[in-house]
Amino acid sequence: MRFMLLFSRQGKLRLQKWYxxxxxxxxxxxxxxxxxxxxxxxPKMCSFLEWRDLKIVYKRYASxxxxxxxEEQDNELITLEVIHRFVELLxxxxxxxxxxxxxxxxxxxxxxxxxxxxxxxxxxxxxxxVLKAIEQADLLQEEDESPRSVxxxxxxx
Amino acid sequence: xxxxxRLRELIRTIRTARTQAEEREMIQKECAAIRSSFRExxxxxxCRNVAxxxxxxxxxxxAHFGQLECLKLIASQKFTDKRIGYLGAMxxxxxxxDVHLLMTNCIKNDLNHSTQYVQGLALCTLGCMGSSEMCRDxxxxxxxxxKTSNSYLRKKAALCAVHVIRKVPELMEMFLPATKNLLSExxxxxxxxxxxxxxxxxxxxxxxxxxxxxxxxQLVRILKNLIMSGYSPEHDVSGISDPFLQVRILRLxxxxxxxxxxxSEAMNDILAQVATNTETSKNVGNAILYETVLTIMxxxxxxxxxxxxxxxxGRFLLNNxxxxxxxxxxxxxxxxxxxxxxxxxxxxxxVDCLKDLDVSIKRRAMELSFALVNGNNIRGMMKELLxxxxxxxxxxxxxxxxxxxxxxxxxxxxxxxxxxTIMRVLTTAGSYVRDDSVPNLIQLITNSVEMxxxxxxxxxxxxxxxxxxxxxxxxxxWCIGExxxxxxxxxxxxxxxxxxxxxxxxxxxxxxxxxxxxxPVTRGYALTAIMKLSTRFxxxxxxxxxxxxxxxxxxxxxxxxxxxxxxxFKKYDHMxxxxxxxxxxxxxxxxxxxxxxxxxxxxxxxxVVEAKHPPPVTQPTNQANDLLDLLGGNDVVPVIQNTVSTxxxxxxxxLLDLLGxxxxxxxxxxxPAPSVPTSQPSFFLDGLTSQPxxxxxxxxxxxxxxAYNKNGLKIDFTFERANPNPNIAVITxxxxxxxxxxxxxxxxxxxxxxxxxxxxxxxxxxxxxxLNQGTVTQVIRxxxxxxxxxxMRIKLTYTHKGSAVQDLAEVNNFPxxxxx
Numbered sequence: 017m018r019f020m021l022l023f024s025r026q027g028k029l030r031l032q033k034w035y036x037x038x039x040x041x042x043x044x045x046x047x048x049x050x051x052x053x054x055x056x057x058x059p060k061m062c063s064f065l066e067w068r069d070l071k072i073v074y075k076r077y078a079s080x081x082x083x084x085x086x087e088e089q090d091n092e093l094i095t096l097e098v099i100h101r102f103v104e105l106l107x108x109x110x111x112x113x114x115x116x117x118x119x120x121x122x123x124x125x126x127x128x129x130x131x132x133x134x135x136x137x138x139x140x141x142x143x144x145x146v147l148k149a150i151e152q153a154d155l156l157q158e159e160d161e162s163p164r165s166v167x168x169x170x171x172x173x
Numbered sequence: 174x175x176x177x178x179r180l181r182e183l184i185r186t187i188r189t190a191r192t193q194a195e196e197r198e199m200i201q202k203e204c205a206a207i208r209s210s211f212r213e214x215x216x217x218x219x220c221r222n223v224a225x226x227x228x229x230x231x232x233x234x235x236a237h238f239g240q241l242e243c244l245k246l247i248a249s250q251k252f253t254d255k256r257i258g259y260l261g262a263m264x265x266x267x268x269x270x271d272v273h274l275l276m277t278n279c280i281k282n283d284l285n286h287s288t289q290y291v292q293g294l295a296l297c298t299l300g301c302m303g304s305s306e307m308c309r310d311x312x313x314x315x316x317x318x319x320k321t322s323n324s325y326l327r328k329k330a331a332l333c334a335v336h337v338i339r340k341v342p343e344l345m346e347m348f349l350p351a352t353k354n355l356l357s358e359x360x361x362x363x364x365x366x367x368x369x370x371x372x373x374x375x376x377x378x379x380x381x382x383x384x385x386x387x388x389x390x391q392l393v394r395i396l397k398n399l400i401m402s403g404y405s406p407e408h409d410v411s412g413i414s415d416p417f418l419q420v421r422i423l424r425l426x427x428x429x430x431x432x433x434x435x436x437s438e439a440m441n442d443i444l445a446q447v448a449t450n451t452e453t454s455k456n457v458g459n460a461i462l463y464e465t466v467l468t469i470m471x472x473x474x475x476x477x478x479x480x481x482x483x484x485x486x487g488r489f490l491l492n493n494x495x496x497x498x499x500x501x502x503x504x505x506x507x508x509x510x511x512x513x514x515x516x517x518x519x520x521x522x523x524v525d526c527l528k529d530l531d532v533s534i535k536r537r538a539m540e541l542s543f544a545l546v547n548g549n550n551i552r553g554m555m556k557e558l559l560x561x562x563x564x565x566x567x568x569x570x571x572x573x574x575x576x577x578x579x580x581x582x583x584x585x586x587x588x589x590x591x592x593x594t595i596m597r598v599l600t601t602a603g604s605y606v607r608d609d610s611v612p613n614l615i616q617l618i619t620n621s622v623e624m625x626x627x628x629x630x631x632x633x634x635x636x637x638x639x640x641x642x643x644x645x646x647x648x649x650x651w652c653i654g655e656x657x658x659x660x661x662x663x664x665x666x667x668x669x670x671x672x673x674x675x676x677x678x679x680x681x682x683x684x685x686x687x688x689x690x691x692x693p694v695t696r697g698y699a700l701t702a703i704m705k706l707s708t709r710f711x712x713x714x715x716x717x718x719x720x721x722x723x724x725x726x727x728x729x730x731x732x733x734x735x736x737x738x739x740x741x742f743k744k745y746d747h748m749x750x751x752x753x754x755x756x757x758x759x760x761x762x763x764x765x766x767x768x769x770x771x772x773x774x775x776x777x778x779x780x781v782v783e784a785k786h787p788p789p790v791t792q793p794t795n796q797a798n799d800l801l802d803l804l805g806g807n808d809v810v811p812v813i814q815n816t817v818s819t820x821x822x823x824x825x826x827x828l829l830d831l832l833g834x835x836x837x838x839x840x841x842x843x844x845p846a847p848s849v850p851t852s853q854p855s856f857f858l859d860g861l862t863s864q865p866x867x868x869x870x871x872x873x874x875x876x877x878x879x880a881y882n883k884n885g886l887k888i889d890f891t892f893e894r895a896n897p898n899p900n901i902a903v904i905t906x907x908x909x910x911x912x913x914x915x916x917x918x919x920x921x922x923x924x925x926x927x928x929x930x931x932x933x934x935x936x937x938x939x940x941x942x943x944l945n946q947g948t949v950t951q952v953i954r955x956x957x958x959x960x961x962x963x964x965m966r967i968k969l970t971y972t973h974k975g976s977a978v979q980d981l982a983e984v985n986n987f988p989x990x991x992x993x
Binding site for chain 2 (some may be wrong): 029030032044058062066081098140154157160
């Protein structure tokens, strides 16, 4: 996978993950172009399209479009499953996820994505495993915020 | 200084903005606050500030002043800081800025951190945006982690290694030892990422590929377990066990099995099993089937399996899910060349897809339909394709029209059908046909001699309807100019001839000249057509008048033509009939590529000389045998592997093997083997890079050479480059005779090594007059797709002073420009 974008029906970008080094202005150009193309698609059309030298796989979940750019030799159908898995992870984490969750907790959405994919490839095919890792990491974060007293750490308080 | 506002607070505030301007104002205010907070080196709130910056960055606002702050966060001891810091690094930093290198040390430390989640962050960042320099510095750490027993880290290290290899391919070797027992892992995360790593290595290096072939049985076993194992809640997707891993394994098997008989055989069974047992009701099952089909088609599978694969694709075509139909069409397009008959069986389904609503599906179906057209189905297919052309979107029309022309040219069942098809395309999609179609069509029309009357009549009628489509108008004008006499004499056999007078025809043509719809090119066609009619029609005065009017046209091209035609009327009237005669049938030149020179692979018959019009010889069959002798007999296997021990010591490559390995049956011994530079194979490779590129203009400067000069017979070669194919060198031989007697029954033959193709056109004569009173010329066309050094063996036979003379010679002194 080269990159993944999440954007709303109004053309607002909610998440962008790039797996290749690209200049900032090229990124902006590509995002604008793709958003235009995908938002113009009618509901009956298929989820794949050719764009430049890449294949674009997109799927709409409620008000959000999940859009991935894959290479010539990648499997489009399984990419749809990858997108679906990501949505499931978000759903499990946020509890019935909606666009607002992703807007207000975008950094958490990134953390989940980065636990699920790396360099565009799946790190772990087990939903449980990915969610557990996020949970543990969140705990670490909480420990940062409320450091335990020496006695607590020793288990004496 | 009050605490900076929280992230969520900021987001909420910004979302209340009602206009872009309002939003910009809020952003600027907050950016200013953040900047001053950064300046104060505030550790407590740095994390919060950077998070806000990342949000604003996503909205499209500049955030580069936060880059260094990300680095500071990464260096912090707090996990929260690191998390945001690394995220910021991935979003804001890129390898174009030197700043990113400052991260390297932090990442190195974090890769060795005691907490695996910190290590994970470091691996993730490196694996997503690590530059080549960073990868070089940290590859060792990644390699270490690849060997750890902690599966959480191992899986991440594997993907990080993939990124390192992509950035710095030379480092691939160092990861090889660590891959040793990757596949014996039970953890699916490690398995999946390991397969990805192995795939990456195999794709990049043939050595690695050969090395990893031994993993095929293990991969087959893992795949089998996945299919046969019962329900596993952790990896189940709609009843299928870990489809992601299955697909990745299938893809790796594809790479390992390609071109290798043993590996392909080892995976035949499992592929058949997956193909038949996978549940197809959901997308996930079809995803696996799709990957399986791709694998079957790419490896050396047995034919039964291939048919199975095509049938799966056929079933996909009937699936309600348009995504499935789309991938089916894409895959069929890839396989239509190799498994043509199997794909033909699904032709009607494919043709139905032309009517699909989805643009991508329509395009695929169109491409596939053209690939499936053959002599048997041309009429039916063309009907469908023309219907498609009528109703399709403009973006398709050009490609469809070109496709129709090509197909019609190859498979037209009759000339009339061909002309009708062309007419249909011109009238329905006339403005979309490519520019080169016009000359192609004209050439086609001239060749269908018996259809001229019919063609010009139909074109004339089309013009009466519509003069807006330029290609149609151009072809029509040209035809009317050529065959206008047939038009007015009402000679059409194919259909009811129309009654039209000369004046009416001239009205139409003049109408084109004045119409706003006509482009300058079209006007040129029209004027020339009118001029041509001056020899075919009787109303010459009218034509003279028109021509003289345009002598003062603003359009320079038109003016020039008119002036020249005027001159023709005034001063060269006696030449006019000859000049404006009917055009002869045109030779088809290589317009869409080298159509008349067929490319052959190394494995087929050796290239044989084809004389287009064989000169009169007493025993043509022996002639052919002699020629094959020239090339070392009827070897079908390329001679490259053979080394004959009787080679001269200077033999430097397979080319010399090819030409040197033969014994001649009767006839003089060959000219002494020329001394060949021993560095032959590398020479032309160097030549390709160090020599400047030669193009057609330079070709004119290729110096001529003397190929043969013996016993009074001298043969010179002159060169030119054939247009448009620069791989074809056109050599003209000039044979002259300095003796006092003519050389009669002169035959020139030539042979070239396997990688070339040669075509000999007919000679100017077969008598080389004595005392250099004249030359015999003959044209040789040599196709040299691999740009190898041109070498040729020639055989000359002639009768001189009553006796038959035969000689063989090698020509090696070709100037480099003739073959580079």
